[in-house]
Amino acid sequence: MERIKTIETRKLCEGNGGCGECQTSCQSACKTSCGIANQACENTAEKESK
């Protein structure tokens, strides 16, 4: 019986991150209570290499 299921997630320890093309945190809808979790990665080079 499978007692633990691992959800597919982005591996934080890997990648050539830090291209900076993504939005800054407080744009779009928020303006008052920012986080970064709901932002998309816009690193096209990294996406293409996947």
Added chain:
Amino acid sequence: MIHQYKLLGYNIILDVASGAVHATDEVCYEMIRIIDEGGYQDMLELAEVRSKVTGAVRELFPRSDGLTDADLDECYDDVKALVSAGKLFAPDTFEPIAGKLKEKTGGVVKALCLHIAHTCNLNCSYCFASQGKYNGERAVMSFEVGKRALDFLIENSGTRRNLEVDFFGGEPLMNFDVVKRLVAYAREIEGKYNKNFRFTLTTNGVLIDDDVIEFANKEMSNVVLSLDGRREIHDKFRVDYQGRGSFDRIVPKFQRLVRERGGKNYYMRGTFTHRNPDFLEDIKAMLDLGFRELSMEPVVCAKGDEGELTEEDFPIVCEQYERLAELMRERDKAGDPFTFYHYMIDLTGGPCIYKRISGCGSDTEYMAVTPWGDLYPCHQFVGDEKFKLGDVFSGVSNTAVREEFASCNVYAREECRDCWARLYCSGGCAANAYHATGSVKGVYEYGCRLFRKRMECAVALAVARMLEDNEGADK
């Protein structure tokens, strides 16, 4: 470090440093809790630890439950394998690279919040911008200042291709002609510099007309429409200078704008306060009006303000967040889904680790520009002279403030080190921290607690969607 909780019928384990997310049954959930509380994660190879852990789990689940010793051993081995694979109890080794992104991209600006109008046609009492004036004089930005701001952005954007510009206020449509001229100017020059301008307009809707709708739907990557939900809630705060509520005037305009936009790339953004901690009712009101891309934000206001959220409100708000996640799942299943800004978590394609530890970007890659061309770390610092960075004509001169913000990252705050949500928030909002504690490196604790609740809900919703949709069947 792990964080475990139960929501939407799932037992969820978040592994903080690896970003891994696991859904478990009760036995495994308890086993991982026992390992965590006992600090056994580095000793799982030891027979003595295996015996201790499986024994403790056995006490919780007697043999009459049908759980065999072989089941317990198998579960233990599964957990051990995940620890070995770096997906459970992974060490946080990122501190040495914190700040590297800011270092690497130092001086590169990629987003501006243009305060196109420091004036407003509404008089909302909870407005953090003091009715659009930011504690100063009423003013509108001239085309010349705006043009210089766009040039400043291009000059300081290095190799960044995507440049974001928010038209903000006050009410930006009170200076709509300048908005249009600035967009035309940006379109004229973006090709020459190999840039891609993405504009956002935030509006209270009062001045929306055919011209605005056509323009916004052609040129704005995103529009943010301010609506607080239920008519009685909206009209309590969002009133004009005669004290009249604005709900009936703006809703038909918003509906038309969204319809003609194809229902995409907008946010219906509301604020909830002490008056409506039961904000899910406002979300439902937005849904009833036909809107599907929604955001409700906890109010940011001065201490003692009548709208300030209280300790008594906190459990109510948390329950609302949970019920919101449940409602979203129900609507998914009914084939009429909607989006909630803070629950838009992308577990597979979200931000990289550099982004997660770098902090919000205020002052370093994002700045606000006043109608006079003054630069501030973000829109929430505008009007506080000591945070003035310089201006779009001569650039940043206040290096002390710049350095303070540049050193803001997720490891800059002692409180964040022990927080499981640190790689989801990146240290939080500098403005909220400053207003709550007097320091941009402080912690706005109430906001943190709300943020953690939102992340629990967002991840649970993502788990439910991924597991149930992948299996093609409900649990």
